[in-house]
Amino acid sequence: MSVTTPQGFKAAGVPAGLKHSGAKDIALVVNDADPRHAAAAAVFTSNRFAAAPVRLSREHIGAALNGFTVPRAVVLNSGGANACTGERGYEDAVAMAEHTADELGLRREEVLVCSTGLIGALLPMDRVTAGITNAVAELGSTPACAQAAAEAIMTTDTVPKQAWASGGGGKYTSGAMVKGAGMLAPELATMLAVITTDALVDGPSAQQALERACEYSFNRIDSDGCMSTNDTVVLLASGASNYQPNPQEFTAHLTSLAQDLARRLIADAEGAHHEIAVTVTGALTEEGALAVGRGIVRSNLFKTAIAGNDPNWGRILAAAGTVPTEVAPFDPDSVDVLVEGVMVARAGGLGEPREAVNLAGRHLALTIDLHAGAAQATIWTNDLTHDYVSINADYSS
Amino acid sequence: MSVTTPQGFKAAGVPAGLKHSGAKDIALVVNDADPRHAAAAAVFTSNRFAAAPVRLSREHIGAALNGFTVPRAVVLNSGGANACTGERGYEDAVAMAEHTADELGLRREEVLVCSTGLIGALLPMDRVTAGITNAVAELGSTPACAQAAAEAIMTTDTVPKQAWASGGGGKYTSGAMVKGAGMLAPELATMLAVITTDALVDGPSAQQALERACEYSFNRIDSDGCMSTNDTVVLLASGASNYQPNPQEFTAHLTSLAQDLARRLIADAEGAHHEIAVTVTGALTEEGALAVGRGIVRSNLFKTAIAGNDPNWGRILAAAGTVPTEVAPFDPDSVDVLVEGVMVARAGGLGEPREAVNLAGRHLALTIDLHAGAAQATIWTNDLTHDYVSINADYSS
Numbered sequence: 162m163s164v165t166t167p168q169g170f171k172a173a174g175v176p177a178g179l180k181h182s183g184a185k186d187i188a189l190v191v192n193d194a195d196p197r198h199a200a201a202a203a204v205f206t207s208n209r210f211a212a213a214p215v216r217l218s219r220e221h222i223g224a225a226l227n228g229f230t231v232p233r234a235v236v237l238n239s240g241g242a243n244a245c246t247g248e249r250g251y252e253d254a255v256a257m258a259e260h261t262a263d264e265l266g267l268r269r270e271e272v273l274v275c276s277t278g279l280i281g282a283l284l285p286m287d288r289v290t291a292g293i294t295n296a297v298a299e300l301g302s303t304p305a306c307a308q309a310a311a312e313a314i315m316t317t318d319t320v321p322k323q324a325w326a327s328g329g330g331g332k333y334t335s336g337a338m339v340k341g342a343g344m345l346a347p348e349l350a351t352m353l354a355v356i357t358t359d360a361l362v363d364g365p366s367a368q369q370a371l372e373r374a375c376e377y378s379f380n381r382i383d384s385d386g387c388m389s390t391n392d393t394v395v396l397l398a399s400g401a402s403n404y405q406p407n408p409q410e411f412t413a414h415l416t417s418l419a420q421d422l423a424r425r426l427i428a429d430a431e432g433a434h435h436e437i438a439v440t441v442t443g444a445l446t447e448e449g450a451l452a453v454g455r456g457i458v459r460s461n462l463f464k465t466a467i468a469g470n471d472p473n474w475g476r477i478l479a480a481a482g483t484v485p486t487e488v489a490p491f492d493p494d495s496v497d498v499l500v501e502g503v504m505v506a507r508a509g510g511l512g513e514p515r516e517a518v519n520l521a522g523r524h525l526a527l528t529i530d531l532h533a534g535a536a537q538a539t540i541w542t543n544d545l546t547h548d549y550v551s552i553n554a555d556y557s558s
Numbered sequence: 559m560s561v562t563t564p565q566g567f568k569a570a571g572v573p574a575g576l577k578h579s580g581a582k583d584i585a586l587v588v589n590d591a592d593p594r595h596a597a598a599a600a601v602f603t604s605n606r607f608a609a610a611p612v613r614l615s616r617e618h619i620g621a622a623l624n625g626f627t628v629p630r631a632v633v634l635n636s637g638g639a640n641a642c643t644g645e646r647g648y649e650d651a652v653a654m655a656e657h658t659a660d661e662l663g664l665r666r667e668e669v670l671v672c673s674t675g676l677i678g679a680l681l682p683m684d685r686v687t688a689g690i691t692n693a694v695a696e697l698g699s700t701p702a703c704a705q706a707a708a709e710a711i712m713t714t715d716t717v718p719k720q721a722w723a724s725g726g727g728g729k730y731t732s733g734a735m736v737k738g739a740g741m742l743a744p745e746l747a748t749m750l751a752v753i754t755t756d757a758l759v760d761g762p763s764a765q766q767a768l769e770r771a772c773e774y775s776f777n778r779i780d781s782d783g784c785m786s787t788n789d790t791v792v793l794l795a796s797g798a799s800n801y802q803p804n805p806q807e808f809t810a811h812l813t814s815l816a817q818d819l820a821r822r823l824i825a826d827a828e829g830a831h832h833e834i835a836v837t838v839t840g841a842l843t844e845e846g847a848l849a850v851g852r853g854i855v856r857s858n859l860f861k862t863a864i865a866g867n868d869p870n871w872g873r874i875l876a877a878a879g880t881v882p883t884e885v886a887p888f889d890p891d892s893v894d895v896l897v898e899g900v901m902v903a904r905a906g907g908l909g910e911p912r913e914a915v916n917l918a919g920r921h922l923a924l925t926i927d928l929h930a931g932a933a934q935a936t937i938w939t940n941d942l943t944h945d946y947v948s949i950n951a952d953y954s955s
Binding site: 210246279281282466474483494511544545546547 | 604605606607608639641642643644646647676677678679680785786787858859862863865866868870871872873875876878879880881883890891902903905906907908941942943944946947948950951
């Protein structure tokens, strides 16, 4: 169940020869319900070297939010990020949108473009355009069509990732596909997500709900601290359910779906053997809790310790101690650390013996209580293993 | 040639049973020249979970800078960081200073304390005090004594690290020992340095020169982005040369010596196969150049690419693109990247083919030209290898 589960959507995924393996590498998701009810929203990477497709899609979404044509299709390719490719790369992204629009009888502004793969290489445009033509011919609303699309956006992902959820007590449905194995995995990766819904929503509401959903899902996972040039999350709404959810309900629904997708990303993170939920409690502000959490999940020393099944709380406190006081006020002599429920550090010092902690499981929970307030935040991450180094070093571009 | 090369210094290093291996683990460096000419300065970690010895030594240096007793001895131990050990840990650090002072006929405030090893464990104080007594008996000014001290502060270091330099056209001499294998290596590490000099300097001048020297040496290396709870750099000046260098000359001399030490740290960084000089040029400000450089050297994707001998400039630009515009203004479409002299990215896009780059050597040079100004900065780092993961994960605490 995926992007074609909601009413009004078709999808396809085909091989176009962009991947050396011959695997599927062009995907399409199309909203073909009544265009008067269509809405679209998107969230993009904040990387300053944003890829050509990101720059183009940002323009198209920006125009839609200003009342112009609403995007109703997304064309995606793996096997090439079309990032750091200059003017020529931008023209190629435009050509992808134009060719898709021509084949679907849409205008160029109605198409969004996403790419993932090696940064700094031009796409073989003859293969891309032929692939788009084939994908249009394969469009369908069956689970197999959605599955093919989810497969076509994979890079170092080991499994295609799809999810769906119903909202409004069964009145509307949303579906999604996502790829990524780390926020930015090897140069062959990026986080791309397409979410479809048959809820009846307007563009600005959809945009607001999507931004909030991303903040509490994709922005709360951190695999290797790296930010991609291509990260994109697209939401297409068909309105085909004729049900208009209230904004709060829709935001909660989207957030839950995005969290499901985010967990699938961490579960498939490159080389990871442990998935770790790092919760910072007792912070003065949520921003402070997040800063301390990010300080910890970006510590290679913490992440290698977990890979070695070592509840090394000294590395956790050392990482927390790098966060400036003005960002997260707390008294180091008050901080507790719980690993899998065992308070290994109490009041900034020795707690229970570390031998009492069992790190054998795949899912681990870590809590840092700052004792400085009532705010909290959770970030999901994974351990840093030999397999991560292998995937990212031994791979030859 | 090391901490006993300048006139007026003695050193010792002895095994005290803190390390399971039985290797040396207590070191002493003593300034025993005319106390009226003694000066001391120190730079400490900014980690909020500063270890007990850091808190104590900070007090002693602070008192000296306010005109009180000048520290003339440093006692150092490996085999335990005495960090996150609460009140008891602080009392242990005081006891180390007091016992050293008693044995040397000094006051407690004349002794600085440095510790390195596992965070979150109490020191076996009976062994520590017996070791200090033995070290005092072994004090001497021979190269063998200095070498023993340099060995006694090693943790995951594979070699003891010493250096020296003459200043003022041969009028005075400085010596140094340092340990560390990464800014913070496994929980068994930290950067500790003791620099001795027979230059005649006052405390405030020594402090100013040392801070500047650290800024352009230890603060410009970044092995794994992690900050220790124990990092300490101590400068003891004996004045025994009777030569008073001018402040600028002394600062340049200290900076050069500290850079020598910093290069030795990176050369021995955990598991590193490549040492990489990352130079950011054409920045609007030095702060901006540093921010871009730090963004790059903290990217695991960049560092694993180098481990795989892959000149993956897309990962370099992706890391540079995470630095906010207000910190480092530049136009992404103007940025060049040179790897080992080959311009692999030109104006934010494709440059020479990456096959033209040879990454076989141990020392690699990377230059990012932002084309936004005239400021520049260089940061030294190393690659992220399987050996780093092994040292930090497979080690069992």
